[in-house]
Amino acid sequence: MEKIKVRGAPKSWQRSTSPLTICPGCQHGVVAELLCDAVDELGIQGNTIVISGIGCAGIDAFMVDMDAFIMCPHGRTCDVATGIKRALFGKPIVVALQGDGDCIAIGAGSLISAALRGEKITVIMANNANYGTTGGQLAPTTLLDQVTSTTPEGRDPGLAGYPAHVPEMLVPFRGVAYAARGAVNTPANYQRTKRYLKAALQKQIDNIGLSFVEILSACPANWHRTPVECLKWIEEKMIPEYPLGEFKNADRID
């Protein structure tokens, strides 16, 4: 009998050399892992540039063995991604890796504009229903009634608005080729989400339009739950508000 390795960190994974780490059970690490998996399976490691926004989700860019702009100014991830994509005349595969706050609060204008332009980039939004980095404040994705440090009585839509549904919102945009929402709270969802990511990257490889994948991601530190409790919360609270699936999958846009 011989022992062979069947699974370790993905090929394009890289141990972070940064003093910044993520909390125990933070699923942003799984988001990074999935990206690496998808990149490895598509064989595009050497040609991919990752742009991450500021936030816990941005730390993911430390964990990939690909060229990366790590933690660009908050919310400007799609703009920086656009800059590099255009500078290199469309050649590299450019991934914008964002937290939900980065993507659809301060970054809403950048995302919408990239979508209007049909910018050939892939946007991954890690949705942990709060601002992880700064200590758990309201995000556009915070659920109604969810307690955060800036909605201490729970999110009241009359004052703080409604949860943002980003892939759904992107569907009518002509420039958007792909929009999906996944989760990593079960092995099945892990695999499904990986397929979404690969499909999204493929749209970019095929030069069709902007592709977008949202991934629900546990934040034990700010949900004030154990990691395993977080998985349940995702299943019972988040997924009903944020249904998983592909919302758009266009072979061409015009």
Next chain:
Amino acid sequence: MEKIKVRGAPKSWQRSTSPLTICPGCQHGVVAELLCDAVDELGIQGNTIVISGIGCAGIDAFMVDMDAFIMCPHGRTCDVATGIKRALFGKPIVVALQGDGDCIAIGAGSLISAALRGEKITVIMANNANYGTTGGQLAPTTLLDQVTSTTPEGRDPGLAGYPAHVPEMLVPFRGVAYAARGAVNTPANYQRTKRYLKAALQKQIDNIGLSFVEILSACPANWHRTPVECLKWIEEKMIPEYPLGEFKNADRID
């Protein structure tokens, strides 16, 4: 026989005292007139505050006899409107009056965020398919192939993206109570658009959510057409891309 006046400038119209004027045949003046008409018919002149963005459309705020913040920083119209609405604890009727560039280029994030919050304001976007003020550059609403000073060969979607359809985009937002698109290129459209505006303001009076009306508006100076030719261009080119109508009309949001 006696001669009675049946129509002059609307009651809440005011002759601008500003040295800024608009070009002959610019329909932004009609947008301002319509707003005054709607305000007059609803009897809310004394309680309405108009916030205009920077741009030719912003000059409209000079023309209303209502409290006004005229030409707030470019694109921030919804934010300024939010500030004043909240400062006065929701009491006044607040109208954000924007050009298309102000609204959905630089202002996209502000509009989206106000829509997510269901901010109780009314947004009017004058769509003239270009940046009027600065001399006719590309706007997100510029038609495909339309020549502007920054798309001298016509708008190429591969480089400069696709026309923005704002009311359509706002439909899925829970915080949006009303979304419509009108035009003022015919007397019938003038009247129809006035109904949209009144309906939009009524949503705010009823405290339901954000209401939005886009109005197609001729820009003879930058379309390089006579005013009357512009009307034809609206009918033949703009309306097919930007269909008129109500896209959302919700009696309550939740």
Next chain:
Amino acid sequence: MTRGEISIDERYCLGCGYCVHFCARGCIVIPGDRFTTMGYLLPVFINLERCNACAVCAWMCPHQAIEVYKYVESGQNEPEDISSG
């Protein structure tokens, strides 16, 4: 039939021609030899007979240069403004 009349304020008219275009009854023309105070071509109301005070010209004037009047029997009370047509 209703009879109407309009007045065009030369100070505000910018000569765009919309009023001419929109008056279904052909009551307004731009002669070409008359100018506004700002130097634009001035439209002129020519057809007192046909004007029915429909106010369309005033609605469509972007510069609020037009006022519309209607002839009524003295003492008759008409709505002040028919703009909401």
Next chain:
Amino acid sequence: MTRGEISIDERYCLGCGYCVHFCARGCIVIPGDRFTTMGYLLPVFINLERCNACAVCAWMCPHQAIEVYKYVESGQNEPEDISSG
């Protein structure tokens, strides 16, 4: 039946417990008296008999602390990585 084994790297494990939760075969436990180098509770692989090298524990580990091995007849050529399940 396939037999497998995993190794947990104490330097990277943050003791979140996902591997324990997700191993359908109960191969991993957190005893509670063992700690990682960073002071977190350390999970321990306990069930060499039941592990089938499904790699789910490794997928779900956010900190890439797990490696999964599979026992094969010597010389047999297996796919390198079954992660794409």
Next chain:
Amino acid sequence: MLRVAKMSQRILAQGNTAIGYGAVNAGCLHFFGYPITPQNEVIEWFARELPKRGGSFLQAQCETAVINMLLGAGSAGVRVMTSTSSPGWALMQEGLSALANAEIPCVVVLVQRGGPVQGTTQHGQMDYLSATRGGGGGGYRDIVLAPASVQECSDLVQLAFYLADKYRNPVVVLSDGLLGQMMEPLEVRTLDFGPLPEKDWALKGLALHKDGKRRALSCLAGFCFQEVYESYLDFIQHLDEKYRQMADSEVRYETYQTDDAHLLVVAYGYAARVSLEAINMARDEGLKVGLIRPISLWPFPSEAIRQGATRGGDFLVVEDSLGQLVEDVRLSVNGQAEVHLLNMLSRHMRTPAGMILPDIVLEGIRKLA
């Protein structure tokens, strides 16, 4: 000046939460903000406390929005504020100068972190020039107040609201990560600075104006309007006069043991506290050294410093940046004395947690005194 109108309790508070107490005691019921370290305690305080007090709190989508919400709320005549840190401050530059142009009062608290901008999430004093020189597009001045204790965080926010209303101009309170995070006893109290004119210019809907006439504001004040300012230059001249008046009336500073000093330390914020300790240590060693602590960074206490210079002492500027405050000291001293700088390269550790500590300042003093 410090007339206490009402005093309630003594609590242990962070600089960041003291800001909240100061604001509500100044009658501020409106806060718009966006999370950012190291000022999150400020926004979280308002999120928790304002609703209880009948006020309104809103977390905006970004800082650019925040400052424009202040523009809106301030136009309505209410007292309104925000708080941010360096990257957020950078995003507020256009809005800040719009506020100055439209002459809308508001208070902005800047809890500085180590830069350039994003730089770190910890303390720093690298936004001095931007706060005092007016950030983005220029041509305006904001009063800048720099607290050096938790109590002052609260008191100066109240003063800031008063000055903002007095001059119809934004006022900046320049704190830093250390001051924001540290705790000290805070006397929760209301200060009284005297009466202010009515805000007859505020937008409220014309039905609410005594004269029934509309009010209009714009951030192109001198360009668009001919009611208030006849022309652009009238407006600019008005600004010039207003800024001069501020410069004449609103200089604030504190001195410590300056009378016999041969060496004058100049520092603000946390660096001033550290310097004070060092001065005490130096005095114990018999060194004649004193402190000038600017409280208003703009207008700068140039006169006080100039006097120090003409009395013959040299200067040591202590600041946690590569050298910004030192420019104002040099401008004030105007060649009359030597001006030395002890900057952030003297921090006690090389990580972002490194600080300028009293021993290091003492060494600096020893070399010069």
Next chain:
Amino acid sequence: MLRVAKMSQRILAQGNTAIGYGAVNAGCLHFFGYPITPQNEVIEWFARELPKRGGSFLQAQCETAVINMLLGAGSAGVRVMTSTSSPGWALMQEGLSALANAEIPCVVVLVQRGGPVQGTTQHGQMDYLSATRGGGGGGYRDIVLAPASVQECSDLVQLAFYLADKYRNPVVVLSDGLLGQMMEPLEVRTLDFGPLPEKDWALKGLALHKDGKRRALSCLAGFCFQEVYESYLDFIQHLDEKYRQMADSEVRYETYQTDDAHLLVVAYGYAARVSLEAINMARDEGLKVGLIRPISLWPFPSEAIRQGATRGGDFLVVEDSLGQLVEDVRLSVNGQAEVHLLNMLSRHMRTPAGMILPDIVLEGIRKLA
């Protein structure tokens, strides 16, 4: 320094379009921009000309996006630029300091208009402090070059690209509405400033790196990385050294008739041209007056001015703002001479079209010389 590598034609060009010629002759194939008066000719030039030359032009949704697109494109190692006016400049402050922090070269042209910010759509010189002191969150320095002719608009843009690459830092070209709109003969030419190191740090995909290793950049350079900078303070120290090196090597200025002058006028940009005329007029009257025109506003030609001061002359600063450049002149003079200011309140008309004209400067000179 001005080694002309290639010269093609002489045309009549606006300052704004000269910028375009300068850029493409410097090998810049990437422009991101947003319309704003009075620089629309710049962005329209690139929209028209870049596609013809195989380059890429993009009109972004706003200036905040623009500067971050520069951050992205600059990271890829290409020469990239934008152009804007004061309100847009204000919106770029966070991005600009991110560029400095990440050490990404790029060129930003700022065609100043009358402020504060939105202020007017016409010329002004009110962004001097913000350009030289570093706008929003602070702690960084950009080289700032100020052309005073159409030819210089083109030449200094080329120099700007060279310096940006040399120091891996943004370089600002500070123009104004007048300079941007005016036309003069332009020699369309390529300048050669010598060789530059390879951009081995650029992000291109790791397959394209010789060592096959990944490259990473961040605007938290000293906070996150331990590969390039061991710690935050190592990074800050590196910045400090870099800025010192710039200050030592990159000072540029021009003097005119200073040798025997009793009065030295200091002015940049359009005000320098106007002042030159006034000096000629004054010389005709026998007044001994000269001009120092800073070309690099940062680093500032302090030494040249200090020398002027020690020779005993007084100074007259002419600038179309309420007084910004005058701070740097005072800092340089350091009390060795009187420094007077002729500012925008001396414009010939009160509308935004008002300008500082030669006669007014001559009057100012007469009073002092």
Next chain:
Amino acid sequence: MEEGSSIRHEVIMSGTGGKGVLVAGQLLAEAGMQKYNYVTWTPTYFAAMRGGSCECTVILSNEKIASPLLTKAEVVIVFEPSQLKDFEARVKQDGIFIIESTGLPGVKRQDIRIVKVPAAETAVKLGGIMAANLVLLGTYVEITKAAPAELVEIEIERRFGGNEKRLSLNKQAFRQGMLLAAREQNWY
């Protein structure tokens, strides 16, 4: 180009947006490029698109031009009657003040030469008021000889080449302006 001699022409043109002030100045500057080493054309205007006052200064010279802006110029042309008063003061002593002649209030200064040109009337007669600027430019060129008329005509052709009707109107207007000047050399 005349070697060695120091020749300089300076003119301020003023009007309102859309009246072709800036274009007239540019045609002169472009034509001047062929003859002079140094040329400046400097506009100032209010709002780019929507009218408002607008002005430009053109200097043609064989020597380096210091200021492209002038307090006073040798020649000032006013396209817009209402601006007369503002610009009277900006004509240098013994300079020339070229003004549109329709319905003018009197100019007070005695130390300058005043040239009244019925530019609008002339242009309308030729086919369009928008050519009034070319009439005034023609007058200026004929009086000052700042640039050879042929060079200006080449520039007119370059600029309006695409639009035959407009081109011929403008050329006629320019020549008519020159003619008016020639005929009325003694207007004061």
Next chain:
Amino acid sequence: MEEGSSIRHEVIMSGTGGKGVLVAGQLLAEAGMQKYNYVTWTPTYFAAMRGGSCECTVILSNEKIASPLLTKAEVVIVFEPSQLKDFEARVKQDGIFIIESTGLPGVKRQDIRIVKVPAAETAVKLGGIMAANLVLLGTYVEITKAAPAELVEIEIERRFGGNEKRLSLNKQAFRQGMLLAAREQNWY
């Protein structure tokens, strides 16, 4: 409050995020509020949420406190063995260095008093490692008498009042820490 006398206590506490360093310092500062006119608690930490080194300085005094930050303090408590070397130097001469005792490399200085506390072990025994901070705080309070133990206990109750289990664990840990100190007064 002892009138007139000049009493001052200063302590630097250091550890990594999540180890309760900041909380321990705050409890001390809150308790000190009752006894002293002047109190400062000053933290520094790396990233708010995700661990990393963290430190706080507490000063209790009857006189105005100049710097809330100190190069050296009378007492330094190190919660994290790996930081020992960095903080050894920050104990004032004749000061006290309170350190977690598990698996330590030797401290070199001879001029300070070293107090080794098996805080982690003690806390685990009592029911949870997260109470180690309270053990160390107990030791500190017992040794220095900076604040009366009862005042600290009131603060513990205030803070953990909602969570009975945690409260009792923390109270026990605090007392155990005091006990350890009392028992081992002669450790050096």
